[in-house]
Amino acid sequence: MKNIASWILRIFTAVIFTQTLYFKFTGHQDSVEIFSALKIEPSGRILIGILELVSAILILVPGTVVYGAILAWGIMGGAIIGHCTVIGFEGDNLSLFLLGVAVWVSATILLVLHRDQLPLLRHMFEKPNSSS
DSSP: OHHHHHHHHHHHHHHHHHHHHHHHHTTOHHHHHHHHHTTOTTHHHHHHHHHHHHHHHHHHSGGGHHHHHHHHHHHHHHHHHHIIIIIOSTTHHHHHHHHHHHHHHHHHHHHHHTGGGSHHHHHHSOOOOOOO
16 A cells, blocks of 8 residues: 555656646746746756756655655745745646645655655654663
């Protein structure tokens, strides 16, 4: 069951990230407006696009899921903060915000499911050795 849930979340996250790449890399008007409002156009738009591509790849490779999830978690955390402080929620921005929250939640669950791939997280969730 864990493996099925992991793949569903991984595919969901990768699809969302790869779908938005077209808008970021082609300089679509909506994407330019968002990143202009954040005052990081065009370099921020391109950088975020590259990071989303890297995250999508890492999430789909079994041994690097946790690293892609950490990257996705950070990217979407930034997007959520951007919506709450600058971009807002009007029009299409609401659906973009909700997708960002969904990807952030997905990345969070992936971090928990794949915590054994990252030593720091693995040790945080290990059960203490009861033989003393």
